[in-house]
Amino acid sequence: xxxxxASDSQFETQAGTWVQIxxxxxxxxxxxxxPGQKIDFAADSTAAIVFGQPEKASLRVKxxxxxxxxxxxxxxxxxxxxxxxxxRE
Numbered sequence: 001x002x003x004x005x006a007s008d009s010q011f012e013t014q015a016g017t018w019v020q021i022x023x024x025x026x027x028x029x030x031x032x033x034x035p036g037q038k039i040d041f042a043a044d045s046t047a048a049i050v051f052g053q054p055e056k057a058s059l060r061v062k063x064x065x066x067x068x069x070x071x072x073x074x075x076x077x078x079x080x081x082x083x084x085x086x087x088r089e
Contacts, residue, residue, distance in 0.1 A: 007040035008062050015056040022048040046084050054080035061087050
């Protein structure tokens, strides 16, 4: 039995929105997130996270807050596409 890696990272939002977590194996998980909800995930098995309302969201990868500015897509309504491998530690 394969166990999933321990969650070391977290997404949190202060708005109701949607989140798509793209795993390194190509699997995609789509979630509806309520205000104040936190989603834990493992950075090493996650390729990307896409979500709406980025101005009300925060992301920590391996305990470090991520500046979402470089990951905003310019789409309308606003969204962020965070490529985990592009985060500089």
